[in-house]
Amino acid sequence: MMPRILLVVATILLVLIGLVMVFSASTIEAISQGDGMFSYVGKQALFVVVGGVIAFALAKFIPYHVWQGGPWFWIGWGAAMLMLLAVPIVGTEILGAKRWIFIGGMSIQPTEFAKIALVVAAAGILHRYREEMKSGRDTLVAAALLVVLPLGFLYVTQSDMGSAIVILMGAFAVMWVGEVPLRWIVPLFLVIVVVGVGGMVGYRADRISVWLDPWNDGYGGYGTGYQMIRSFYAFAEGGLFGVGLGNSREKFLYLPEAETDFIFSVIGEELGLIGALSVIALFLVVLFAGLRIAHHAPDAFGTAMAGGLTVMLVGQAFLNMACATGIFPTTGKPLPFISSGGSSVLASLFIVGLIMSVSVGSNVLTPYERRRNDLNVIRVEHPGRDEAAGSGRAERVRTRGERTGETDARRRSRRSDSASPSSRAEGRRKTPGASSRDEDALRQSRRERARQRALDSERGRR
Missing domain, CATH: 1.10.287 (Helix Hairpins)
Structure with a gap:
């Protein structure tokens, strides 16, 4: 019960921090656009409620075994892939990137849901290889069709290296907790690194150079390095204890995307180093709880799915915080549970629901344990x-x-x-x-x- 309680408490605290910080960081932008000051946080709260209800249903009423390869898995995986295919055709370009589609008047970012489907697919493939004695050839074909091909399509059509990195984190975590030998993991990792370095051309190379020196962006710090510089200013102004909740200066339209990709900078400014470290500590609690749930899972699929989703979720959080602090180039990935955006908060809560379903399933006896408990000792008379x-x-x-x-x-x-x-x-x-x-x-x-x-x-x- 302890990992389950830690995961739920940490998730609730992160969601509450997100609602408060979205309201604080978005009020000025909402007013400047002619919307109400509660417009951003109101939508965020609605998505939190919907995501929380679905996460509870996933954890309580849907056993995690249904995602192993049955009809539920194919419905979820197929829906995610159809949304990915729809992006190049009917997608909407926002801030120079075509990654969103509108369904029923609501914008959806399909990559947030596709990453869950790909990691769950990787867990199912590894489980079938280890437990059902599938051949290596069949396993490679399944991995290529269900994971590698959609990942490559996402990377090429949307030019979304941040999502590709997050999905690869989850896939490697599946192999790690699934006890895949290092002689397979290390060569695969080196191949991906080589391919990634080879893809650093064009605007990606410019982004790397700006990351190394944002003041030398060709416009004296007012070009592509402007966002990074304003993020640095936010952390510098925050100091140890921050300037106070709601007192951020950078949210006055100085820091672009203050309520989404760079909301961690506003946290550092208003709550200081103490507040930023508290958010980091909560994500570490999520990581600990998720890995403990994976460790106690009753089968290999539960271990791989819970471990992969946990590492992917926390990995995305640390990727966002690394970009906000200048440790890593900007990737445009939101901070789970906290950044404004319906797709992000829904996907994050879905992941928590799936991890919780593994924890709930750990309380049920496996078929092997039931057969062992049903054994009766019979004394034969001679x-x-x-x-x-x-x-x-x-x-x-x-x-x-x-x-x-x-x-x-x-x-x-x-x-x-x-x-x-x-x-x-x-x-x-x-x-x-x-x-x-x-x-x-x-x-x-x-x-x-x-x-x-x-x-x-x-x-x-x-």
């Missing part, structure tokens, strides 16, 4: 051997009596002494003859013991 064993025990009793010099009368007297007075009285009432014989034997044994003690004392004096 008449010949049992009679021989009984005669052997009787012979041992007689031998012990002869060796100790114990007479039948003495044994009867000991049994008579150990019996209760009521039972002896009952015995006398039922069998008076037997009672008189027992009393004679008792007196005889007492006389023998007195005679033996006298002989022993006489020998001692001599």
